[in-house]
Amino acid sequence: MEVIGSDTEFQGSVLVVGGGIAGMQAAMDAANAGFFVHLVERSPAIGGIMARLDKTFPTNDCSM
Amino acid sequence: MDTEKCIACGLCAEKCPKKVTDLFNEGLIKRKAIYVPYAQAVPLKYAIDPESCIYLQKGKCGACEKLCPSGAINFKDRESVIEREVGSVILAPGFRSYDPSGLDFYAYDRSADVVTAPEFERMLSAGGPTAGHLLKPSGRAQGIEPEKIAWIQCVGSRDQNRCGHEYCSAVCCMFAVKQAVIAREHSRRPLDCAIFFMDLRTQGKDFDRYVDRAKKDGVRFVRARVHSIEPTGSEDGLRLRYALEDGSLAEEAFDVVVLSTGLEIDPGAKTLADRLTVDLDADGFVKASPLSPVCTSVPGIYACGAFTGPKDIPHSVMEASAAASAATEKIAAARHTRTRAVQRPEQIDVRQENPRIGVFVCNCGINIGGVVRVPEVVRFAETLPSVVYVEENLFTCSQDTQDKIVDIIREKRLNRVVVAACTPRTHESLFQETMAGAGLNKYLFEMANIRNHDSWVHANDPDAATKKAKDLVRMAVVKAALLRPLDEDQLPLTRTALVVGGGIAGMTAALCLAEQGYPVDLVERSDRLGGHGRRLLETGAGEPMAPFVEGLAERVVNHPDIRVHLESSVTAVEGFVGNFNTTVTSADGAAAIEHGVAVLATGAAESRPAEYLYGEHPAVVTSLELDDLIAGESGKVSAASDVLFVQCVGSRDDERPYCSKVCCTHSIQSALKIKRRNPEANVFVLYRDIRTYGQRETLYNQARKSGVHFFRYSLANKPNVSANGKKVRVEFIDPLLDRRFFVDADLLCLASAIVPRRNEELAQMFKVPTDADGWLLEAHQKLRPVDAATDGVFLCGMAHYPKPVDESIAQAKAAAARAATYLSMEAISVGGIVSVIDERDCTGCGACVAVCPYSAITMDQSRKTAVVNPALCKGCGACAAACPSETPKLMGFTHAQLYAQIKGALAA
Numbered sequence: 019m020e021v022i023g024s025d026t027e028f029q030g031s032v033l034v035v036g037g038g039i040a041g042m043q044a045a046m047d048a049a050n051a052g053f054f055v056h057l058v059e060r061s062p063a064i065g066g067i068m069a070r071l072d073k074t075f076p077t078n079d080c081s082m
Numbered sequence: 083m084d085t086e087k088c089i090a091c092g093l094c095a096e097k098c099p100k101k102v103t104d105l106f107n108e109g110l111i112k113r114k115a116i117y118v119p120y121a122q123a124v125p126l127k128y129a130i131d132p133e134s135c136i137y138l139q140k141g142k143c144g145a146c147e148k149l150c151p152s153g154a155i156n157f158k159d160r161e162s163v164i165e166r167e168v169g170s171v172i173l174a175p176g177f178r179s180y181d182p183s184g185l186d187f188y189a190y191d192r193s194a195d196v197v198t199a200p201e202f203e204r205m206l207s208a209g210g211p212t213a214g215h216l217l218k219p220s221g222r223a224q225g226i227e228p229e230k231i232a233w234i235q236c237v238g239s240r241d242q243n244r245c246g247h248e249y250c251s252a253v254c255c256m257f258a259v260k261q262a263v264i265a266r267e268h269s270r271r272p273l274d275c276a277i278f279f280m281d282l283r284t285q286g287k288d289f290d291r292y293v294d295r296a297k298k299d300g301v302r303f304v305r306a307r308v309h310s311i312e313p314t315g316s317e318d319g320l321r322l323r324y325a326l327e328d329g330s331l332a333e334e335a336f337d338v339v340v341l342s343t344g345l346e347i348d349p350g351a352k353t354l355a356d357r358l359t360v361d362l363d364a365d366g367f368v369k370a371s372p373l374s375p376v377c378t379s380v381p382g383i384y385a386c387g388a389f390t391g392p393k394d395i396p397h398s399v400m401e402a403s404a405a406a407s408a409a410t411e412k413i414a415a416a417r418h419t420r421t422r423a424v425q426r427p428e429q430i431d432v433r434q435e436n437p438r439i440g441v442f443v444c445n446c447g448i449n450i451g452g453v454v455r456v457p458e459v460v461r462f463a464e465t466l467p468s469v470v471y472v473e474e475n476l477f478t479c480s481q482d483t484q485d486k487i488v489d490i491i492r493e494k495r496l497n498r499v500v501v502a503a504c505t506p507r508t509h510e511s512l513f514q515e516t517m518a519g520a521g522l523n524k525y526l527f528e529m530a531n532i533r534n535h536d537s538w539v540h541a542n543d544p545d546a547a548t549k550k551a552k553d554l555v556r557m558a559v560v561k562a563a564l565l566r567p568l569d570e571d572q573l574p575l576t577r578t579a580l581v582v583g584g585g586i587a588g589m590t591a592a593l594c595l596a597e598q599g600y601p602v603d604l605v606e607r608s609d610r611l612g613g614h615g616r617r618l619l620e621t622g623a624g625e626p627m628a629p630f631v632e633g634l635a636e637r638v639v640n641h642p643d644i645r646v647h648l649e650s651s652v653t654a655v656e657g658f659v660g661n662f663n664t665t666v667t668s669a670d671g672a673a674a675i676e677h678g679v680a681v682l683a684t685g686a687a688e689s690r691p692a693e694y695l696y697g698e699h700p701a702v703v704t705s706l707e708l709d710d711l712i713a714g715e716s717g718k719v720s721a722a723s724d725v726l727f728v729q730c731v732g733s734r735d736d737e738r739p740y741c742s743k744v745c746c747t748h749s750i751q752s753a754l755k756i757k758r759r760n761p762e763a764n765v766f767v768l769y770r771d772i773r774t775y776g777q778r779e780t781l782y783n784q785a786r787k788s789g790v791h792f793f794r795y796s797l798a799n800k801p802n803v804s805a806n807g808k809k810v811r812v813e814f815i816d817p818l819l820d821r822r823f824f825v826d827a828d829l830l831c832l833a834s835a836i837v838p839r840r841n842e843e844l845a846q847m848f849k850v851p852t853d854a855d856g857w858l859l860e861a862h863q864k865l866r867p868v869d870a871a872t873d874g875v876f877l878c879g880m881a882h883y884p885k886p887v888d889e890s891i892a893q894a895k896a897a898a899a900r901a902a903t904y905l906s907m908e909a910i911s912v913g914g915i916v917s918v919i920d921e922r923d924c925t926g927c928g929a930c931v932a933v934c935p936y937s938a939i940t941m942d943q944s945r946k947t948a949v950v951n952p953a954l955c956k957g958c959g960a961c962a963a964a965c966p967s968e969t970p971k972l973m974g975f976t977h978a979q980l981y982a983q984i985k986g987a988l989a990a
Contacts, residue, residue: 029169029413029415029416029419030169030413030416030417030418030419030420030421031166031167031168031169031420032168032169032170032171032172032406032409032410032413033166033168033170033171033172034171034172034174035171035172035173035174035175035354036173036174036175036176036387036389038174038176038387038398039387039395039398039399039402040174040176040386040387040388040389040398040399040401040402040405041172041174041176041387041402042402043398043399043402043403043406044172044174044386044402044403044405044406044409045172045406047402047403047406047407047899047900047902047903048172048406048409048410049421050903050906051406051410051417051598051899051902051903051906052417052418052421052906053169053410053413053416053417053420053421054420054421054422056166056168060350061119062118062119062123062127062129063118063119063120063123063124063125064124065119065120065123065124066176067176067177067200068395069120069122070106070108070200070203070204070207071203071207072203072204072206072207072208072210072214072264073206073260073264074260074395074864075256075260075289075292075863076288076292076863
């Protein structure tokens with residue numbers, strides 16, 4: 019597989035589409051590993067569907 | 083909306099005349115056309131819904147623009163196109179809940195009391211339309227509480243007939259059980275909860291235990307497909323009609339019915355995939371091989387979460403980390419080229435200064451200000467010793483307030499800051515960043531929680547709440563006066579990894595880390611790599627396993643950055659994240675390996691059944707033994723005219739209350755192979771619940787179509803096996819006909835339980851606890867599914883819980899991604915809030931050593947004093963509480979500081 023784009027100047031960044039629990043986790047892991055992340059979310063706030071859950075199994079943690 | 087300027091005061095929404103349906107609350111209530119989706123939204127900024135805004139639609143109104151105190155509203159703002167060049171792309175657009183409006187027999191459109199699972203979730207939520215008070219939707223105004231609630235499973239899933247979704251949505255069974263349990267907790271009266279289901283698919287870690295608890299608590303589980311829901315129009319509410327397993331018809335009335343609606347892909351996500359030429363499958367999910375679970379058909383574009391198939395939160399989080407790993411592998415050489423270091427001013431030395439405390443009191447919109455009389459608290463704070471500045475903020479956490487705090491720290495020469503607002507758990511780090519930005523040591527900060535501990539719990543008593551707020555502020559101020567700057571040391575780290583276990587998970591993790599540029603030592607106990615992967619025939623999607631495992635092993639062995647240690651095991655572990663020192667022992671002797679992180683991928687084992695004539699009769703084999711027979715082209719398989727599978731052999735019973743997760747799919751795949759080889763063969767599967775979750779459901783349907791017979795049995799009525807010459811006679815009861823049958827089987831395949839390896843020693847060496855069943859325990863079951871509680875140690879594969887190959891690979895990639903976040907750090911930060919023991923005051927009694935849950939304290943035997951390793955200390959304070967002479971000093975929470983705080987609490 020080839021790297022998209024050949025100019026090394028812009029290879030150190032990742033675009034993440036979607037700011038739900040998966041998108042946020044992917045963005046955090048990529049950023050914490052030294053890559054600049056652009057996170058794109060359709061709605062005005064990140065959090066996705068998980069933010070709408072009341073509590074989650076098994077810890078009864080509030081999903082917020 | 084200019085989000086830089088918006089201070090989220092809420093004036094705009096208060097005055098906005100336009101009410102629209104609140105989609106965050108599943109349309110159960112209204113919101114305004116200018117809104118924040120929910121109280122804790124990130125970013126906490128108002129947004130205008132352009133479809134509903136009167137000004138944007140008709141050019142009139144504009145009330146919000148006139149009212150906004152910070153000039154954040156700009157109606158002339160236009161959509162703009164932003165172009166960015168990136169190294170790779172990760173797609174995580176998620177799913178939407180199936181809309182049951184089309185299923186007229188469920189009366190979703192005709193009755194307010196028929197709701198979807200996401201709607202019910204909002205009805206339970208403290209942040210929802212009824213503030214968590216469980217009410218019948220049709221009787222909300224009158225405050226009528228439901229007494230009977232039914233859940234109907236598989237609405238929009240496992241149904242090719244009406245909704246067109248053949249797949250199982252994988253999450254709804256557990257979702258319904260959780261909702262039933264929580265609903266009963268919310269209800270003030272005994273609440274009758276019944277779940278109507280086909281197969282109970284609670285295959286995840288600890289899920290079956292939760293179900294058992296729900297059953298004991300009185301949640302009813304009814305195995306029936308509900309035919310119709312009829313609103314009666316009377317007090318009877320909703321009448322459910324359904325057929326029981328024996329074919330008899332039944333009816334029951336409920337107040338509320340929850341439709342457990344399945345997951346489906348949003349058309350917007352499909353459009354996005356089309357635009358990127360990413361292939362989707364017939365169900366609309368990303369077409370991905372189980373052997374490369376986060377890769378799409380387009381190189382450089384990766385996908386995770388529900389977009390690659392229905393899945394729950396921990397699996398989504400795992401895949402997300404896996405996608406981060408895959409997406410950064412090829413661009414690893416460009417690490418740190420686009421990131422920016424945070425610039426901070428040099429720290430001001432305040433140690434010789436008298437305390438000058440600034441207090442910022444937050445209104446939190448109306449969250450605090452609506453109950454606590456904040457101006458009164460401000461006036462009170464001004465009278466406290468060492469306080470030189472006090473102000474109130476609408477939102478102390480907003481970005482503009484942070485800038486203001488920096489200015490005030492400089493202007494008033496503050497050297498301590500107290501924020502009276504919400505909880506340090508979520509906001510302390512934000513304010514500490516602000517402190518650092520103003521040149522103050524971040525530990526010169528203290529928070530008073532006047533929201534969660536005060537305005538929320540005393541919402542009906544403003545006088546008492548205001549009084550308590552003053553007490554909390556006084557406590558914080560007296561403690562702040564005693565705060566001292568704390569140092570953090572930066573330790574160098576070894577940028578290498580140790581992977582324990584050379585199966586598919588271990589090899590995958592090792593390869594991912596090596597591709598990220600970090601050298602790996604891979605330790606495998608046996609004499610070759612591959613583990614159980616070598617015995618599996620194919621993936622759930624039918625791809626052959628052997629070439630994959632062979633190729634993976636070859637890449638691992640030939641990788642210049644991976645050192646493979648065969649016939650070796652870990653015998654000692656010392657150190658901590660960034661600086662582990664592990665002893666690996668083989669026949670050749672012991673070798674010391676220094677590494678920064680560790681990945682535990684020690685796998686699991688197939689149990690040897692102790693029943694059904696296993697080991698006594700040659701016709702009785704386990705799943706893996708049958709695989710061996712099939713792969714060996716044994717005549718035994720082709721010649722068999724009657725083959726029978728028994729599921730859950732040793733799983734989901736009293737001894738092992740967990741589901742082994744892979745056996746239903748495994749048996750069905752084997753059954754299909756036998757049918758393909760010999761279509762005349764009679765193949766039977768005796769099961770308790772068929773758990774072909776997600777898109778594996780297709781295999782179940784294929785098996786039924788190709789004539790595989792499925793019979794359900796229960797734990798109380800297990801099949802009976804006896805020898806009958808070369809065959810075995812299996813007797814069982816068919817619950818549909820309520821009759822006893824027997825089959826004389828040439829081959830009896832037992833889907834035997836998967837059991838954890840006995841690796842307590844290894845787990846103890848890395849300080850990773852195991853759960854009640856013996857699986858390695860993750861740091862958080864939902865949000866940190868691959869991290870161990872010990873920093874720098876990660877888990878993946880079957881050592882964590884039984885799982886199919888695709889999930890093992892995803893988890894292994896995830897472990898590599900999480901490990902890379904440590905390995906790419908400049909240094910490991912230690913210190914700050916840790917315990918310090920002055921050896922002059924230590925009597926060497928060892929009380930602190932015994933209570934430390936992180937093994938951070940050791941006894942220096944020569945000096946007879948306790949020594950704290952700051953890299954292992956988590957600052958819990960157990961040692962400080964246990965010591966009879968108060969010798970361990972927990973920095974930031976010293977005895978002097980806490981005593982002052984207690985005195986402050988009692989000063990009123």
